[in-house]
Amino acid sequence: MFQMKFVKDVMKFVSVCDIFKKKIMHETQNGQEKRDGKAGNALKKAVFCKKTRREQKCGRKMSIIHFTFSKEFEYCIFHWEESSMKKFLAMALVLALCLTSVAAMAEVNISIAHIGPTTGPAALYGLATLHGAEIAVEEINAAGEFKINLINEDDEHNVEKAVNAYNAAMDAGAQVILGNTTSKPCEAVSAVAVEERVFMVTPSASSEAVIQGLEAGTYKDNMFQICFTDPNQGLASAEYIVEHELGKKAFVIYNNADVYSIGIRDTFVAKAAELGLEVVGEEVFNDETTDFTVQVAAAQNAGADIVFLPIYYTPASLILQVAAAREYKPIFFGVDGMDGILSIEGFDTSLAEGVMLLTPFVATSEDEKVKSFVEKYQAAYGETPIQFAADAYDGIYTIVAACKAAGVTDGMSAEEVCEALIPVMPTLTVDGITGTMTWDATGAVSKTPMAAVIENGVYVIDAE
Template identity: 30%
Template structure:
C-alpha cells in the first residue's frame, strides 16, 4: 500500500511539473475518445494531429495541443471544456463529434469567452445564438435538403421511405429536413418507419417498407446500425436504393456491410481519398495521411479535424495574438480559406457554406459522385 501511495505521489509530481512555458500557444481539443462515439472522435484527433505535424508553429511560437476526452458524455464534455479553459488556459478549442456534446461544451465556452471550432457537430442548435461557437461542417438542414435534391432531381426518384433512429438527435433532425425538402419538391414519402438505437432486428420495418414499394429509402443512421439494416434489406430481397448521411462515412462500413452495401449512396463532405480533381489542400492531406497511417483510409471526420486546425491557425495568424477574444473576432471573419472539404467561408451564424458531396460505394470502395446544391 505504501509503495502504491508513493508511486501515486511520483505521478502527481511528474504531471504537475509538466507546466508550460510562455512561448507556446495552446490549442485545446475535446472529443469522444472513449464511449459510444469513440470511432468518430479518434479519427478527428488523428486529423488534428496530422495538421499539427504540418503546422507546428504559429506567430513564431510552438503550438501545444492539449487533448481531453469527453467519454461521449454531456457532463464530461462540460467538465472537459472547463478544464481546458481554466487549467490549461488554451486560446482556442477544437471539438467535437456529436452535437449534444458540443452544446454542453459550448455553454461553458460561451461564459468563459473562449472560441470553439466544431468538427462534425451538424445540428443547427450548436451555433444558434452563440458568440463563441464556430464549425467547419455543414448543418443538417442543408445536408437533408441536399440528399432530397439529389434523390428527386438527379436520380429522378419520386417515392421515398424513411427509416429513422428516433433516439438519435442527428437522425431525427436529418430525416425531418429530408422530408421537408423532398415533399416541397414534389416527391412523396410513402412510409415513415422508426427504430431505437441499439436495435438489431429491422425485418419488421423493412417488410413494411418493401410492401410500400418506394424508389429509395433514406436511412440517416450511424454506420454500424446502417450496415446491419442494409444486410437485412438485401436478405429480404429489397431492390430499392438506400441513401444515408455523413455519419455513414466510416472506413469500417464496407467491412461490416459486405456485398449488401454495394450501390449505397450517402451525402457527406466533398472529400474522398480516391476522388479526381482534388484541391491542393486535400491532395496534401491525403499524401500525409497515407504516410502517417498506412493501410487506413482517411474519411470525412479526419478531414474535418484537419480543417478545424487549419481554421484555428489561420485565425491566430490574422489575430496576431493568442488572446481568445481576438481569435474569436478573426474566426468570425474567416473567408475563402482553402481546406480539405472545400473553400471555407463562415456566415453570420458561424456555419460554413460548403458543397454537399454525394458518395457511392462501388466495388467495396467509396467513390465521389459529385456535389449537389440543395433546394
C-alpha cells in the same frame, strides 16, 4: 510585420543592456571592485547553460542575435554577480525578457485543445477528429510561423465528462478549443465557453443547438462549425436526389431516439414535399433495435426505389444485411453518419455496394490536398480517413487562418484570442479538403455538398 517586430525587440534589448551598463559603471565608480568569487563562477556556468539551451530551442536565428549581444550580456552578468539578491532578480528578469522576445520573433505559440470521445461508444469519431487534427498540427508546425501545442481531452460522449474535459483543457493552458466531436457534449461545453469567452470551432457537432444561444433567435458568437448543421444535410439530400433524378418514391428509416436523425429527417421530408419527391412511407427504430426486418419490409412493400437513411453506420449496416437477404435493391442514400460503414469489423462490404452518401469529403478524390492528407493519414494510422478526420484537419487550418487574419500574438489569454477571432471569422474564406468554406456570424458554415457512392469497397465521387 514580422520583421518589424523582430527589429523592435532587438532595439528594446539593446536599450535595456545600455541601462545596465550605465548602472554598473556608476557602481564601480562608487568603489565596488570586480571580484571573481565562487558565486561568480557558478552564475557564469548557469548563464552558459541557459544560453546553450536557448540556442538549441530557437535554432540559428537565435545564435545570430546572441552573438551581437553576448559581449554586453556577459559583461553585465559578470559585474552583477557579486551584488545583492535583489539585483540578481532584476538580472533574471532581463533574461526572461530576452527569452520571451526571442521566442516571439521565431513563431506564434498557440495552444489548441481537441475535445472528443477517444474512448466509449463514439470513440471511432473522436479518434478520427484527433488524428485529423494531429496531421494538420504537424504540417503547420513544420511550416513555422505558428507553433501549435495540441492538447487532447476525452469526453466519453457524455455531457458531464465533456465539461470536465473542457475544464481540464483550460487548466492545461488551452487558448482555443477544437471540439467537441459530438453534438450533445458540444452543446454543454459551448454554453460554458460562451460565458468564459473561449473561442470554439467544432469539426463535427452538427445539431443547431450547438450554435444557438439561450434566447430564441440568438446565436453563440464564439462558436463555429466546420460541418453542415443537421437541417442543412436534410435539405441538401432532398435537393441532390431530385436534381440527379435518383428515384421517384422515397422511403425514410430513422432513429426516433436520436436528435441527429430526427433533425435531418424533418427537413428532408419538408423539402421533399416542396420539390415534388414523393415520400411513400417512414419507419422508426431506436438505439436498442437490432432487427430491421419490419422497417425494410415496409419499404419494400411500399415499392420505394430510394431509401433515405439519416442514421449512423451501425444500424445502416444491419439494414443493408436485411435488404440483401430479402433481395431488395433500391438506392440507399445516407448522410455523414454513414461514413465509416466500410470500416466495421466483420461487415461484408459487398453489401454496401452502390450505397450513396452525402459528404463533403471523399478520400479517393484527385484533389492534391486531399491526396496528400490521405497519404499522411494512412502512413500514420494505417487506415483511410473518414469525413470526421477531414473536418478536424480543416478545423485546425481554420483556427490558424483566423489567428493569422486577426494578428494573434504570443502570450494572449484565451479571452483575448476569442475577442480577436470573432470579428474575423465572417470575413474568412478557407479552402480546405472538405470544400471552400465561409461562415456567417451565426457560426454555421456554407460549402458545397458532394455525394459519394461506394464502388468496389471504396468511396468514389458520384460521377453524375
